[in-house]
Amino acid sequence: MSINLSKFGFIKRDTPRDINLDPLQTGGVLTPEARHALQEWGDEYSVCDYCGGALDEIKTPPIYDFVHKALPEFLGCDHVRITNGAREAKFAVMHSICKEGDWVVMDGNAHYSSLVAAQRARLNVKLVEKTPAPEYKITLEKYAQAIEEVKRETGRPPALALLTYPDGNYGNLADVKAISRLVHDNGIPFLVNGAYAIGRMPFNAKELGADFVAGSGHKSMSASGPIGVLGVSEEYAPIVLEKSKTHKTKEIELLGCTARGATIMTMIASFPAVYERARPENWQKEVENARWLSAQLENLGLRQMGDKPHNHDLMFFEAMPLYEISQKTDRYFLYREMKARSIHGIKPGLTKNFKISTFGVGREKLGIVADAFKEIIKKYNAC
Ligand SMILES: Cc1ncc(COP(=O)(O)O)c(C=O)c1O
Structure with missing residues (x-):
């Protein structure tokens, strides 16, 4: 037998994601009931x-x-x-x-x-x-x-x-x-x-x-x-x-x-x-949260592309201030800084353009996200 089995078996998922902004993932986070069902079925x-x-x-x-x-x-x-x-x-x-x-x-x-x-x-x-x-x-x-x-x-x-x-x-x-x-x-x-x-x-x-x-x-x-x-x-x-x-x-x-x-x-x-x-009143809160984060990031010099005012939690940003920092440091700085704050979702290496989703994240955690962008820009621009 030449297959190396040691790397298989149960594998722990180690992505830190106390806050997840990955558009692929925010709407797919399991409910406690689904987590239970996964085990049962x-x-x-x-x-x-x-x-x-x-x-x-x-x-x-x-x-x-x-x-x-x-x-x-x-x-x-x-x-x-x-x-x-x-x-x-x-x-x-x-x-x-x-x-x-x-x-x-x-x-x-x-x-x-x-x-x-x-x-x-x-x-x-x-x-x-x-x-x-x-x-x-x-x-x-x-x-x-x-x-x-x-x-x-x-x-x-x-x-x-x-x-x-x-x-x-x-x-x-x-x-x-x-x-x-x-x-x-x-x-x-x-x-x-x-x-x-x-x-x-x-x-x-x-x-x-x-x-x-x-x-x-x-x-x-x-x-x-x-x-x-x-x-x-x-x-x-x-x-x-x-x-x-x-x-x-x-x-x-x-x-x-x-x-x-x-x-x-x-x-x-x-x-x-x-x-x-998915009820209209609950969806409306999600749209308001997306618009709120969009406004916070635009205040930092990022630019939200697509429909404006935005009508969905998925948003695409052009982030020139972050791109300029990447030119002085390296293109992974944003990923590293976000990871250190347990914020997942912006792909490693992206700084100039990226998309995020605010779905289900909630205003409190979005506040942490807005502060993270602010701190990161300040930290690197001070160097
Ligand atoms: C707009 C859009 N449609 C379809 C899909 C594919 O969905 P599924 O994985 O369920 O086939 C995706 C996945 O990223 C998507 O973004």
């Missing part, structure tokens, strides 16, 4: 004790009620399924709705997983141009232009349109209702990638005009991933949720079953808390 195909053949049909534990009653109401869609992530939800839609060689229009702020999903489904992508810095907006005019370009170049409308709402770089919330009307006026089905919305903020697929929605459990629903949600309208459910001819309970795009263990049980465990936090 971590073994084997744990949810399959009483399975009749399809994950969403399991009555004990109450996955059926969660998938067929609670989630459709929460998302405002006719049908919901659990996937292994937002990307799998997007792929399922693209693969079932489009044919090889079709065109998908997507916003220029789309996440890489939307593009890769389209590539896996062998589709062509037309990106909607975003406005220049500092706003990086997706406008209705540019969306219409991209649709027209596809029509001109291929002789027919795109097979699908996607909007990232909000996008994962700037936290911009485009005018989704107007884009949905435009898309539908052109006879195109509309997919909203709500990976940073579903589980954080009020979200209703029907009100937004989405035929399909994709959400991410580990990103925004305090679930232990990989897990996501897929919402589909009545009109498209027969296509996206088509069942296998050979295995009559199994949905083809889901490869029969998806999250069949601790992942779904942590999502269910966190759901009551997630439902509460």
Whole structure:
């Protein structure tokens, strides 16, 4: 035996993160209930004790009620399924709705997983141009232009349109209702990638005009991933949720079953808390916290890009004062200083541009973050 086993086995996660600002992580922190569920349901195909053949049909534990009653109401869609992530939800839609060689229009702020999903489904992508810095907006005019370009170049409308709402770089919330009307006026089905919305903020697929929605459990629903949600309208459910001819309970795009263990049980465990936090009044507090931190950092000479005033917890900053310090010291100084204060989330080596999320951090800890930036800038500028 030549495998060195000493480095495997239980591994402690040693990232100091009393305060976590990592946009990938803030909405995925487990609730105490989910932490408990992880232990309880971590073994084997744990949810399959009483399975009749399809994950969403399991009555004990109450996955059926969660998938067929609670989630459709929460998302405002006719049908919901659990996937292994937002990307799998997007792929399922693209693969079932489009044919090889079709065109998908997507916003220029789309996440890489939307593009890769389209590539896996062998589709062509037309990106909607975003406005220049500092706003990086997706406008209705540019969306219409991209649709027209596809029509001109291929002789027919795109097979699908996607909007990232909000996008994962700037936290911009485009005018989704107007884009949905435009898309539908052109006879195109509309997919909203709500990976940073579903589980954080009020979200209703029907009100937004989405035929399909994709959400991410580990990103925004305090679930232990990989897990996501897929919402589909009545009109498209027969296509996206088509069942296998050979295995009559199994949905083809889901490869029969998806999250069949601790992942779904942590999502269910966190759901009551997630439902509460996404209420308009609670979300409004999150937006106010984001705006407050943005104002504090701008007072220090940083510049928040994207929508202003900002409407989401994910924010992108251009930080010239920190970049200038990095030129005198080294590019890891900010990471080191933040780590020393147990503030996690700004990637090692970044100083000039970085994104952070204030979701769930709370005003008190955000005050510590603002003070940390102030102290760091003062310390290095005094040298
Ligand atoms: C905007 C956006 N969409 C989708 C994803 C992918 O989510 P998942 O990991 O659930 O596939 C991400 C992940 O960073 C994202 O930022």
